Amino acid sequence: MNEESLHQGDEQFQQKIDTISDDVANERGGNVSHQSQTKVDKYKKENETPKENTSMHDESCDELQFQLKTDTMPDDFANEKDGNVLHQSQTKVHKNKKENETLKENTSMNEEIHQGDEQFQQKIDTISDDVANEKGGNVSHQSQTKVHKYEKENEALKEKISMHEESCNELQFQLNTDTMPDDIANEKDGNVLHQSQTKSKCAENDIQQYLDGYPDQEDDLMREENYKFFMDEIPSRPNGDYIDTIHNEWWGDYKRLEDNRKYMQWLFPVRAKSCNRQAQELFPHEIKKICDCKEAQDRLILSYKMMLDFYGMQLENEKDGTVVRSDNWEERFANLNRSKHNHNRITRILKCLGELGFEHLKKNFIEFILVEILETKTLVYLQESCCNYWIAILKDPSERAEMRVFYEQLIKNMSDSLT
Template sequence: MGNLLGNWRFKEPSTVEECDSTWGSDSEGDEPAAEEDSGISESVSPAENDWLTGNNGDSSPKMGESPEFLPKMKRSFYAARDLYKYRHCYPNYKKSRQSNEYRNLRFYLNKIPLVPDGIYIEEILTTWRGDYDKLEHNHTYIQWLFPLREQGLNFYAHELTQDEIKEFQSTREAKRRFLAAYSLMLDFYGIKLLDKSGNVARSSNWQERFHHLNESQHNYLRITRILKSLGELGYEAFKAPLVRLFLEESLCHSTLPNMQHSILEYFVYTIRRPAARRKLLRYARQHYRPAHAFLWGPPPKRSKARSGDFDASVGAGSSGIRAPAPTPEPQRKGEMSFIPASACSGTLVSYNDATQCQDVAAESPNGFKQLGSSMDGMENALIMMLERKEYGEVVPL
C-alpha cells in the first residue's frame, strides 16, 4: 500500500480553462472557507508571450480592422498551469534534496549572509535603499529576500519548506525585516507602503522610477516572485493593493503600458481568493482598450440568450462592457481528475508540505510578455530558452 500511495500522481490540467476557476462562482459574496488564505502559498514562473498591439499606448483598432479580422489572442497555458500549481500547494511536490536548515529564516535573523555575495540582510536594508543601480543589476539577492518553495535562478538560495514557513511566521524579527525588504523593493519601483494593511501609493520619485520600470521588464519577473513570497510568508492581503495600483497606472494613466500583460497574466493570478481576482479583473475590463481584446473575463454563457436578455458574452456581475470572452482552447478529452478534498490535507499529494495545505478551489492564468533587451546574464538566457522551447516546468526568477 505504501508503494501505491508513494506512486500516486496528481493529474495536471491540460487547458487554461481547467487552470482557472476565477469565474466559476461569479458573485461578490463570501468565498467558501477552502478559498481563504492559509498563510502558506506557493510559487511562479517566468513566461510571457508578445501578443498585443504596439507599445505606443494607442491600442485601438485601426481603420478597417474590425474585431473579427484582428488576430485572435490566446492566454498562455504554461503560465496558467504554473500559477495553478502555486495556488494549489504544488501538487506532485517533491521534497528538496537540500537538508532543512532553515537557511531563509537564519538569513532574515541576520545570522548568515546570502550566497554567493556574502552580504547580510541588515546591510541590504540599511545601505541598499536608494541604490537603484545595485538593485537593478544584482541578480542574486532577490531569491534570498523573497524565498519560494521552488528553486530559482540563484542555486545557492534554498527553497522554503512548510516547517520553515510556520517558524518564519511566528518570528517577529524575521517578519519585521521581511516587510522592510518589501518596502525597499517598492521604493525601487517608485511606490511607498502606507500602512500595515498593505495599502500602497506613488512615492515622490514615481515618474523616474515608473519610466525605468516600464522599460526594464525583467523586473516584472521579480514582482511576480515578490507577490508569491508575500503569500508564502503570511501577507496574502498585501497582494491586491499592489496589483490594483499597477492596473490603474497601466490602464488608466498609461504610466506603465508595457506592464499590462504581465499584470493580467501573472500578477492577478498570484492572488488565491477568486473574489479578489474577480474584483481586479472587473476593474481591468472597464478600462482595457481595445475592449474586444480583453481575454480574462468570464467565459461565454453555454445556454442561448433569450430575447431581451443581455449579450451572452457578458458574464454575470461583469462591468457591462460587451467584450467577447477569450476564445476557449479545445476541450480536453475525458474528464479531469481533481484532487479529492481529503488529499490536499494529507501526505498523498505533496508529501511533507501538503500536511498544511488547504484545498484551494482552482484558479489561474498568467502569460508571457516579450522581455526587453534590458535582460542580462542568466535571466536573458532563461527567457530565450523559454521562448524557444515549450517547457512544462519553468524555473522562477
C-alpha cells in the first residue's frame, strides 16, 4: 500500500464525515444540538493523529526495505585474508548498527498505530450514537445510510493499514532471522559481527527451548483458542475463517495461501509467541486435548496435506510420513525456492507436528527435501533452513544423527560425481 492510496483513503474519509455532519445539520431545519456539533469538530481534529502515525509507519517500512536491499555484501569480501576487510565493508557494519535502531522505533510506531485505530473507532462510534439519539432518534433514513456506508469504508481502510503493518512485520522478521553474509562469518581472525553472533545464539536458544519442551512456559487453563479453532468453533484471525472452511475452500487457492500471512499461526500453533497478535501461543493443556481428540488430529493432518500441496508435494504414507512430488511440482517448487517466508512456515509446521503427536512424519519429509536439494537440485535454496533448523528440531537424537549422516553421504556422492 503506497502513500498515495493512504492519502486517498483519508480524503474519502473526510468527505464522508463532512457529509454526515451536513446531513444531520439539515435535519429538522438544522435542529442539531450544540453537543453533537462539538463532537464532530473534535473528531476532525483528532483524526489528524492517525494520519501522522500512518505516514511515520510508511517511512519506517521504506527504511526496512532499504536495509534488506543493502544487507548483503559482495562475495569478493569473502576471499579477504588475515581480516583485511575493505573500508566499504566496515562502513556497512557501522551503518547496519545504526539502522538496527530503526527496528526498535518501528515496533513503537506499530503500537501507536493500533492505539490510533482504537481511538478512531471510539470516536466514530460516539458520533454515530450522538446522531442517533438527537431528537429521540429521529434521524432521516438518508443520514443513517451514510453512517453505515462510512463504517463499511472505514473497515476497508483499517484492513489496508493492517496489511501495511504486516508487510513491515515480515521485513522485521526477515532481518531478525536471516544469517549474515558468508564473507563475514568466514573471517579467519574471528572478526564476526556481534549482530550475527546474537542471531545465531537466538536460533540455538529457540531450538533448545523446543527440544526441552519450553520448561519455563506457564500453562493458562483459561485460554484455549487453539483447541476451539481445531474443533471448528471459532475462526482464525485476522482475515481468516473456520478450519473446515479453510480446508474446503482454500485448498488449491495458491494466491490466497501465499498472500494471507495470518492463518498459519492458527493451522499450526506452536508454544512460542508469533508476530500475529490475534493468535494465541499453544499451551500444554491444549496439547493434551488436541492429541486426545481424533477430530482435531484429523484436521491437523488435513492442514498438513493442504500445505504440502501448496509446496508441490503429497503425503504418500501417513504412517511413516513418506512424501513425494505432486503433479504440478515444478511450478510450486519454483515458488518455494524464491519465497523465504515459506521456509519459515515449514519450520513452524514441523514444530507443530512434533508438539501435537505427529513427530513420526518429520524425518521422511526432511529426507525428501535433502534429496531434492542435493541430488536432483530442484530445491537448492532450502539447504540452509533444512540443515540448520529442520534437522535440528527432530526430537529423537538418533533421527537427528541419521539425517546428518544422510546429508553428508549426499554431499560425498555429489563430490564423487564431479571427479
